[in-house]
Amino acid sequence: MRCTIVGAGVSGLTTAIRLLENGHEVEIISDKFSPETVSDVAAAIWYPFLVKPADRADTWGIETYKVLERMCTEAPESGVRMRDGREYLRDITNLPPWNEDIAAFRVLEGHEIPPGYVFGWEFRAPVIEMPKYMPWLKNKVEALGGVLERGYIEDLTSLDGDLVVNCVGLGARELCGDLDVKPARGQIIFIDQDPGIGHFDQQPETLTYTIPRSDVTVLGGTAQLDDWSLDIRDEDNDLILKKVEAIWPELDRDRIIGGTVGLRPSRTEVRLEEEDIEGVRVIHNYGHGGAGVTLSWGCADEVVSIAEEG
Numbered sequence: 481m482r483c484t485i486v487g488a489g490v491s492g493l494t495t496a497i498r499l500l501e502n503g504h505e506v507e508i509i510s511d512k513f514s515p516e517t518v519s520d521v522a523a524a525i526w527y528p529f530l531v532k533p534a535d536r537a538d539t540w541g542i543e544t545y546k547v548l549e550r551m552c553t554e555a556p557e558s559g560v561r562m563r564d565g566r567e568y569l570r571d572i573t574n575l576p577p578w579n580e581d582i583a584a585f586r587v588l589e590g591h592e593i594p595p596g597y598v599f600g601w602e603f604r605a606p607v608i609e610m611p612k613y614m615p616w617l618k619n620k621v622e623a624l625g626g627v628l629e630r631g632y633i634e635d636l637t638s639l640d641g642d643l644v645v646n647c648v649g650l651g652a653r654e655l656c657g658d659l660d661v662k663p664a665r666g667q668i669i670f671i672d673q674d675p676g677i678g679h680f681d682q683q684p685e686t687l688t689y690t691i692p693r694s695d696v697t698v699l700g701g702t703a704q705l706d707d708w709s710l711d712i713r714d715e716d717n718d719l720i721l722k723k724v725e726a727i728w729p730e731l732d733r734d735r736i737i738g739g740t741v742g743l744r745p746s747r748t749e750v751r752l753e754e755e756d757i758e759g760v761r762v763i764h765n766y767g768h769g770g771a772g773v774t775l776s777w778g779c780a781d782e783v784v785s786i787a788e789e790g
Protein backbone atom coordinates (compact mmCIF):
# COMPACT_ATOMS: atom_id res chain seq x y z
CA MET A 481 0.00 0.00 0.00
CA ARG A 482 1.22 3.56 -0.69
CA CYS A 483 0.59 5.50 2.52
CA THR A 484 0.84 9.23 3.18
CA ILE A 485 1.07 10.23 6.83
CA VAL A 486 0.36 13.83 7.73
CA GLY A 487 2.27 14.90 10.86
CA ALA A 488 5.71 14.03 12.26
CA GLY A 489 5.08 14.02 16.02
CA VAL A 490 5.36 10.79 18.01
CA SER A 491 2.05 9.53 16.52
CA GLY A 492 3.09 10.07 12.89
CA LEU A 493 6.62 8.67 13.28
CA THR A 494 5.51 5.59 15.24
CA THR A 495 2.72 4.85 12.77
CA ALA A 496 5.21 5.23 9.90
CA ILE A 497 7.58 2.69 11.47
CA ARG A 498 4.83 0.10 11.92
CA LEU A 499 3.52 0.56 8.35
CA LEU A 500 7.06 0.30 6.93
CA GLU A 501 7.80 -2.81 9.02
CA ASN A 502 4.66 -4.35 7.52
CA GLY A 503 5.91 -3.81 4.00
CA HIS A 504 4.05 -0.63 3.01
CA GLU A 505 5.49 2.46 1.32
CA VAL A 506 5.38 5.57 3.50
CA GLU A 507 5.77 9.28 2.91
CA ILE A 508 5.39 11.67 5.85
CA ILE A 509 4.35 15.23 5.06
CA SER A 510 4.56 17.68 7.94
CA ASP A 511 4.96 21.41 8.43
CA LYS A 512 7.17 20.75 11.49
CA PHE A 513 9.69 18.04 12.34
CA SER A 514 11.67 17.28 15.50
CA PRO A 515 12.66 19.33 17.52
CA GLU A 516 9.75 21.67 16.68
CA THR A 517 6.73 19.45 17.50
CA VAL A 518 4.64 19.19 20.68
CA SER A 519 6.01 15.66 21.08
CA ASP A 520 9.52 17.09 21.52
CA VAL A 521 8.28 18.97 24.62
CA ALA A 522 6.72 15.91 26.32
CA ALA A 523 8.15 15.24 29.77
CA ALA A 524 7.81 12.11 29.24
CA ILE A 525 6.83 9.14 31.30
CA TRP A 526 4.62 6.19 30.42
CA TYR A 527 1.36 6.83 32.28
CA PRO A 528 -2.20 6.95 30.89
CA PHE A 529 -3.03 10.59 31.80
CA LEU A 530 -5.67 13.04 30.55
CA VAL A 531 -6.90 10.69 27.84
CA LYS A 532 -10.08 8.79 26.91
CA PRO A 533 -11.74 6.37 26.14
CA ALA A 534 -10.31 4.59 29.19
CA ASP A 535 -10.70 1.01 27.97
CA ARG A 536 -9.06 1.56 24.57
CA ALA A 537 -6.40 3.80 26.13
CA ASP A 538 -5.52 1.09 28.66
CA THR A 539 -5.12 -1.48 25.86
CA TRP A 540 -2.97 0.88 23.73
CA GLY A 541 -1.01 1.84 26.84
CA ILE A 542 -0.18 -1.72 27.91
CA GLU A 543 0.91 -2.56 24.35
CA THR A 544 3.16 0.52 24.32
CA TYR A 545 4.59 -0.28 27.76
CA LYS A 546 5.82 -3.65 26.47
CA VAL A 547 7.46 -2.11 23.40
CA LEU A 548 9.21 0.62 25.41
CA GLU A 549 10.36 -1.85 28.09
CA ARG A 550 12.00 -3.99 25.37
CA MET A 551 13.59 -0.89 23.83
CA CYS A 552 15.48 -0.17 27.08
CA THR A 553 17.60 -3.26 26.57
CA GLU A 554 17.46 -3.70 22.78
CA ALA A 555 17.98 -0.02 21.79
CA PRO A 556 19.28 1.99 24.78
CA GLU A 557 20.36 4.76 22.36
CA SER A 558 16.62 5.50 21.87
CA GLY A 559 16.67 7.35 25.21
CA VAL A 560 14.14 5.05 26.93
CA ARG A 561 14.95 3.93 30.49
CA MET A 562 12.94 2.15 33.17
CA ARG A 563 12.58 4.21 36.38
CA ASP A 564 10.65 3.72 39.60
CA GLY A 565 8.03 6.27 40.59
CA ARG A 566 5.43 6.86 43.28
CA GLU A 567 1.92 8.14 42.61
CA TYR A 568 0.25 9.91 45.57
CA LEU A 569 -3.54 10.32 45.91
CA ARG A 570 -5.74 12.49 48.13
CA ASP A 571 -8.49 9.81 48.25
CA ILE A 572 -8.48 6.04 48.52
CA THR A 573 -9.30 4.80 45.01
CA ASN A 574 -9.42 1.59 43.00
CA LEU A 575 -6.06 0.45 41.67
CA PRO A 576 -5.48 1.33 38.01
CA PRO A 577 -6.69 -1.46 35.67
CA TRP A 578 -3.16 -1.91 34.28
CA ASN A 579 -1.58 -2.55 37.71
CA GLU A 580 -0.91 -6.23 36.97
CA ASP A 581 0.53 -5.49 33.53
CA ILE A 582 3.44 -3.31 34.61
CA ALA A 583 6.57 -4.02 36.63
CA ALA A 584 7.13 -3.58 40.37
CA PHE A 585 3.61 -2.29 41.17
CA ARG A 586 2.77 -2.14 44.89
CA VAL A 587 0.58 -0.09 47.22
CA LEU A 588 2.57 2.36 49.39
CA GLU A 589 2.89 2.01 53.15
CA GLY A 590 1.48 4.89 55.24
CA HIS A 591 4.96 6.20 56.16
CA GLU A 592 5.87 6.48 52.44
CA ILE A 593 3.00 8.91 51.70
CA PRO A 594 3.66 12.68 52.04
CA PRO A 595 1.43 14.94 54.18
CA GLY A 596 -1.83 15.91 52.46
CA TYR A 597 -2.11 12.53 50.71
CA VAL A 598 -3.77 9.36 52.00
CA PHE A 599 -3.02 6.66 49.43
CA GLY A 600 -0.62 5.80 46.64
CA TRP A 601 1.33 3.22 44.71
CA GLU A 602 4.86 2.57 43.47
CA PHE A 603 5.43 1.42 39.90
CA ARG A 604 8.23 0.94 37.36
CA ALA A 605 7.66 2.65 34.01
CA PRO A 606 9.60 3.81 30.96
CA VAL A 607 10.92 7.38 31.03
CA ILE A 608 11.23 8.51 27.43
CA GLU A 609 13.85 11.20 26.90
CA MET A 610 12.24 13.01 23.96
CA PRO A 611 15.36 14.97 22.86
CA LYS A 612 16.93 11.56 22.11
CA TYR A 613 13.78 9.57 21.27
CA MET A 614 12.31 11.83 18.56
CA PRO A 615 15.51 11.93 16.41
CA TRP A 616 15.86 8.16 16.98
CA LEU A 617 12.31 7.56 15.66
CA LYS A 618 12.92 9.88 12.68
CA ASN A 619 16.18 8.07 11.80
CA LYS A 620 14.41 4.75 12.05
CA VAL A 621 11.70 5.88 9.61
CA GLU A 622 14.40 6.88 7.11
CA ALA A 623 16.43 3.70 7.67
CA LEU A 624 13.31 1.64 6.84
CA GLY A 625 12.88 3.57 3.57
CA GLY A 626 10.31 6.17 4.65
CA VAL A 627 10.38 9.56 2.93
CA LEU A 628 10.02 12.83 4.88
CA GLU A 629 8.78 15.98 3.18
CA ARG A 630 8.11 19.41 4.65
CA GLY A 631 4.71 20.85 3.74
CA TYR A 632 1.46 22.17 5.18
CA ILE A 633 -1.64 20.21 4.12
CA GLU A 634 -4.93 22.09 3.82
CA ASP A 635 -7.03 19.29 2.34
CA LEU A 636 -6.69 15.56 3.04
CA THR A 637 -8.29 14.73 -0.31
CA SER A 638 -5.43 16.45 -2.16
CA LEU A 639 -3.01 13.63 -1.23
CA ASP A 640 -1.88 10.74 -3.44
CA GLY A 641 -1.69 7.07 -2.55
CA ASP A 642 -3.93 4.27 -1.31
CA LEU A 643 -4.19 5.51 2.26
CA VAL A 644 -3.84 8.76 4.21
CA VAL A 645 -3.10 8.62 7.96
CA ASN A 646 -3.97 11.80 9.81
CA CYS A 647 -1.58 12.37 12.76
CA VAL A 648 -1.77 16.16 13.05
CA GLY A 649 -2.60 16.49 16.76
CA LEU A 650 -3.88 19.98 17.51
CA GLY A 651 -3.72 20.68 13.74
CA ALA A 652 -6.99 18.73 13.34
CA ARG A 653 -8.88 21.89 14.29
CA GLU A 654 -7.87 23.43 10.96
CA LEU A 655 -7.39 20.34 8.82
CA CYS A 656 -10.69 18.61 9.71
CA GLY A 657 -12.61 21.41 11.40
CA ASP A 658 -12.56 19.30 14.58
CA LEU A 659 -13.14 21.89 17.31
CA ASP A 660 -13.28 19.12 19.93
CA VAL A 661 -9.46 19.22 19.83
CA LYS A 662 -8.22 21.86 22.25
CA PRO A 663 -4.84 22.69 23.77
CA ALA A 664 -4.15 21.57 27.35
CA ARG A 665 -1.22 23.89 28.05
CA GLY A 666 1.73 22.30 29.85
CA GLN A 667 4.57 24.29 31.40
CA ILE A 668 7.65 22.46 32.69
CA ILE A 669 10.88 23.27 34.54
CA PHE A 670 14.29 21.58 34.09
CA ILE A 671 16.44 21.05 37.18
CA ASP A 672 19.93 19.57 37.51
CA GLN A 673 19.00 17.41 40.52
CA ASP A 674 17.88 13.76 40.61
CA PRO A 675 15.06 12.82 43.01
CA GLY A 676 16.20 9.16 42.84
CA ILE A 677 12.62 8.02 42.53
CA GLY A 678 9.95 9.90 40.53
CA HIS A 679 7.21 11.59 42.59
CA PHE A 680 3.77 12.09 41.02
CA ASP A 681 0.27 13.40 41.65
CA GLN A 682 -1.37 12.94 38.27
CA GLN A 683 -4.87 14.18 38.98
CA PRO A 684 -5.62 16.89 36.37
CA GLU A 685 -6.58 19.48 39.04
CA THR A 686 -3.44 19.01 41.17
CA LEU A 687 -1.01 17.76 38.51
CA THR A 688 2.52 17.47 39.96
CA TYR A 689 5.47 15.45 38.68
CA THR A 690 9.22 14.92 38.83
CA ILE A 691 10.53 12.89 35.91
CA PRO A 692 14.24 12.00 36.17
CA ARG A 693 16.03 11.89 32.80
CA SER A 694 19.72 10.97 32.54
CA ASP A 695 20.78 14.65 32.25
CA VAL A 696 18.00 16.69 33.95
CA THR A 697 14.80 16.16 35.93
CA VAL A 698 11.57 17.52 34.45
CA LEU A 699 9.22 19.22 36.94
CA GLY A 700 5.56 19.88 36.22
CA GLY A 701 2.96 20.65 35.73
CA THR A 702 0.00 22.49 34.40
CA ALA A 703 -2.91 21.34 32.19
CA GLN A 704 -4.70 24.57 31.26
CA LEU A 705 -7.52 23.82 28.84
CA ASP A 706 -8.02 26.06 25.81
CA ASP A 707 -4.98 28.16 26.76
CA TRP A 708 -2.84 28.84 23.66
CA SER A 709 0.01 30.78 25.27
CA LEU A 710 3.53 29.47 24.65
CA ASP A 711 5.10 32.05 26.98
CA ILE A 712 6.71 30.82 30.19
CA ARG A 713 4.76 32.38 33.08
CA ASP A 714 6.40 33.17 36.43
CA GLU A 715 3.18 32.43 38.32
CA ASP A 716 3.02 28.95 36.78
CA ASN A 717 6.65 28.29 37.73
CA ASP A 718 5.88 29.37 41.33
CA LEU A 719 2.86 27.07 41.45
CA ILE A 720 4.79 24.10 39.99
CA LEU A 721 7.65 24.55 42.48
CA LYS A 722 5.28 24.78 45.47
CA LYS A 723 3.44 21.64 44.35
CA VAL A 724 6.67 19.72 43.75
CA GLU A 725 8.20 20.77 47.08
CA ALA A 726 5.15 19.28 48.84
CA ILE A 727 6.08 15.82 47.50
CA TRP A 728 9.87 16.30 47.08
CA PRO A 729 11.01 18.63 49.92
CA GLU A 730 14.72 18.19 49.00
CA LEU A 731 14.25 20.19 45.77
CA ASP A 732 17.01 22.83 45.45
CA ARG A 733 15.75 25.90 43.54
CA ASP A 734 19.35 27.00 42.86
CA ARG A 735 19.73 24.04 40.51
CA ILE A 736 16.96 25.08 38.08
CA ILE A 737 18.40 25.38 34.56
CA GLY A 738 15.42 26.22 32.32
CA GLY A 739 11.92 25.42 31.24
CA THR A 740 9.48 25.33 28.35
CA VAL A 741 5.82 25.14 27.34
CA GLY A 742 3.85 22.82 25.04
CA LEU A 743 0.21 22.42 24.01
CA ARG A 744 -1.15 18.90 24.48
CA PRO A 745 -3.71 17.92 21.79
CA SER A 746 -6.60 17.23 24.17
CA ARG A 747 -9.93 15.85 22.92
CA THR A 748 -13.02 14.29 24.49
CA GLU A 749 -11.46 11.03 23.32
CA VAL A 750 -8.68 9.89 20.99
CA ARG A 751 -9.88 9.78 17.39
CA LEU A 752 -8.61 6.53 15.91
CA GLU A 753 -10.99 5.46 13.14
CA GLU A 754 -11.33 5.15 9.39
CA GLU A 755 -13.23 7.68 7.29
CA ASP A 756 -13.98 7.83 3.58
CA ILE A 757 -13.58 11.46 2.53
CA GLU A 758 -14.79 11.93 -1.05
CA GLY A 759 -13.36 8.55 -2.03
CA VAL A 760 -10.05 9.04 -0.18
CA ARG A 761 -9.35 6.43 2.48
CA VAL A 762 -8.28 8.22 5.69
CA ILE A 763 -7.38 6.76 9.10
CA HIS A 764 -7.40 9.40 11.84
CA ASN A 765 -4.91 9.01 14.72
CA TYR A 766 -4.99 12.19 16.81
CA GLY A 767 -6.27 13.76 20.04
CA HIS A 768 -3.99 11.87 22.48
CA GLY A 769 -4.01 14.61 25.16
CA GLY A 770 -1.41 13.99 27.87
CA ALA A 771 -0.63 10.45 26.78
CA GLY A 772 0.52 10.52 23.16
CA VAL A 773 3.83 8.86 23.97
CA THR A 774 2.17 6.38 26.37
CA LEU A 775 -0.27 5.18 23.70
CA SER A 776 1.89 5.56 20.59
CA TRP A 777 2.83 1.95 19.72
CA GLY A 778 -0.61 0.55 20.59
CA CYS A 779 -2.27 3.17 18.37
CA ALA A 780 0.21 2.54 15.55
CA ASP A 781 -0.55 -1.18 15.65
CA GLU A 782 -4.28 -0.45 15.45
CA VAL A 783 -3.77 1.82 12.42
CA VAL A 784 -1.95 -1.05 10.66
CA SER A 785 -4.77 -3.49 11.54
CA ILE A 786 -7.44 -1.14 10.16
CA ALA A 787 -5.31 -0.43 7.06
CA GLU A 788 -4.81 -4.10 6.29
CA GLU A 789 -8.41 -5.14 7.09
CA GLY A 790 -9.66 -2.71 4.44
Ligand SMILES: Cc1cc2nc3c(=O)[nH]c(=O)nc-3n(C[C@H](O)[C@H](O)[C@H](O)COP(=O)(O)OP(=O)(O)OC[C@H]3O[C@@H](n4cnc5c(N)ncnc54)[C@H](O)[C@@H]3O)c2cc1C
Binds near residue numbers: 509521632
Ligand atom coordinates in the same frame (compact mmCIF):
# COMPACT_ATOMS: atom_id res chain seq x y z
C1 LIG B 1 4.49 19.59 29.02
C2 LIG B 1 4.01 18.30 28.41
C3 LIG B 1 4.28 17.11 29.04
C4 LIG B 1 3.85 15.91 28.49
N1 LIG B 1 4.17 14.75 29.12
C5 LIG B 1 3.78 13.57 28.59
C6 LIG B 1 4.13 12.35 29.24
O1 LIG B 1 4.79 12.34 30.28
N2 LIG B 1 3.72 11.18 28.66
C7 LIG B 1 2.98 11.16 27.50
O2 LIG B 1 2.63 10.07 27.04
N3 LIG B 1 2.62 12.31 26.88
C8 LIG B 1 3.00 13.51 27.41
N4 LIG B 1 2.63 14.68 26.81
C9 LIG B 1 1.66 14.62 25.69
C10 LIG B 1 2.32 14.34 24.37
O3 LIG B 1 3.33 15.29 24.15
C11 LIG B 1 1.28 14.41 23.24
O4 LIG B 1 0.16 13.60 23.53
C12 LIG B 1 1.91 13.93 21.94
O5 LIG B 1 3.10 14.63 21.70
C13 LIG B 1 0.98 14.10 20.76
O6 LIG B 1 1.70 13.65 19.63
P1 LIG B 1 1.14 13.83 18.17
O7 LIG B 1 2.15 13.21 17.26
O8 LIG B 1 -0.25 13.32 18.10
O9 LIG B 1 1.07 15.40 17.96
P2 LIG B 1 2.25 16.48 17.68
O10 LIG B 1 3.50 16.15 18.38
O11 LIG B 1 1.63 17.80 17.93
O12 LIG B 1 2.52 16.34 16.13
C14 LIG B 1 1.62 16.81 15.17
C15 LIG B 1 2.35 16.93 13.85
O13 LIG B 1 1.43 17.31 12.84
C16 LIG B 1 1.97 18.38 12.07
N5 LIG B 1 0.86 19.11 11.49
C17 LIG B 1 -0.21 19.66 12.11
N6 LIG B 1 -1.08 20.17 11.21
C18 LIG B 1 -0.53 19.94 9.98
C19 LIG B 1 -0.95 20.23 8.64
N7 LIG B 1 -2.13 20.80 8.38
N8 LIG B 1 -0.13 19.86 7.62
C20 LIG B 1 1.06 19.25 7.85
N9 LIG B 1 1.48 18.94 9.11
C21 LIG B 1 0.70 19.28 10.15
C22 LIG B 1 2.80 19.15 13.09
O14 LIG B 1 3.76 19.95 12.45
C23 LIG B 1 3.45 17.99 13.85
O15 LIG B 1 4.56 17.51 13.13
C24 LIG B 1 3.09 15.90 27.30
C25 LIG B 1 2.85 17.10 26.64
C26 LIG B 1 3.30 18.30 27.18
C27 LIG B 1 3.04 19.56 26.44
